[in-house]
Amino acid sequence: MIKKSILLSVVLPCLALLVGCETPGASEGRSGNDAYADSSYDEAATAYRNGLRKLPGDYQGPMRSKLFNNTGATRYRQQNYRDARSAFEQAAATARNERALVRALYNGGNAAQRQDSAQTALTRYRSALMSAPNHRDAKFNYEFVKRNLPESQKKKQNQQQKPREDIKPSKYARELKKQADEMVARKKYRAAHQLLEQGLRVDRTVRAFRSFMKRLEDVANIDEPQSQPSQPPPAPDANTPSAKT
Secondary structure, eight states, X not given: OOOTTSOOSXXXXXXXXXXXXOSTTHHHHHHHHHHHHTTOHHHHHHHHHHHHHHSOTTOOSSHHHHHHHHHHHHHHHTTOHHXXXXXXXXXXXXXXXXXXXXXXXXXXXXXXXXXXXXXXXHHHHHHHHHHOTTOHHHHHHHHHHHHTSOHHHHHHHHHHHSOOTTOOOOHXXXXXXXXXXXXXXXXXXXXHHHHHHHHHHHOGGGGGGHHHHHHHHHHHHHSOOOOOOSSOOOOOXXXXXXXXX
16 A cells, blocks of 8 residues: 555645636536635535536536546545546546646546555546657656565566567567557557557567557547548568558
């Protein structure tokens, strides 16, 4: 168990600002932010909840994610880490841009850590870093939590992240990884994950990238579904050593 007396670099959640916006729920959100700034967390939680109720059922904009995030921040301040974590998960699921997704993932990692759910915290921080590799606080917290894992969990974590050293990726597997990297650059995490899963069926050396595939799956399960490859990659042979899509 991680020692409670040792704090992470930034344990407080990032609040989403709601200013100059006429979207339904925005007025309640601003009222919630004012109450939050005054440490009136019960009042803030009520305002954010009312803001969420104001949103139409078919609303697809960023306000829902912001209100969920701020609800999570309020519950976090109240040390209700279970509800905070749930709200941050909903904020991530409804995020409409990378900044909102990274914020929700990072905040969710902090809430999970406070629940002593180290593995979940590591997953959230790692997913945030996939979208924002230069997020210093997420990077620091990830390394901190990992460093303070019990030895049994640390060994399991290392096994999950390290590719097997006895597997050497073929030219086909390396080409497939390159295509997956290009998909990730376009935020097509689901498509990249499925491309590698399909490649694994025809070339076992794709297993060398299992840790990368796991990270892709983590992000894809939170992010919106992306377009998928129309056909699985062809099996390699002497005439076609690289994958084509």
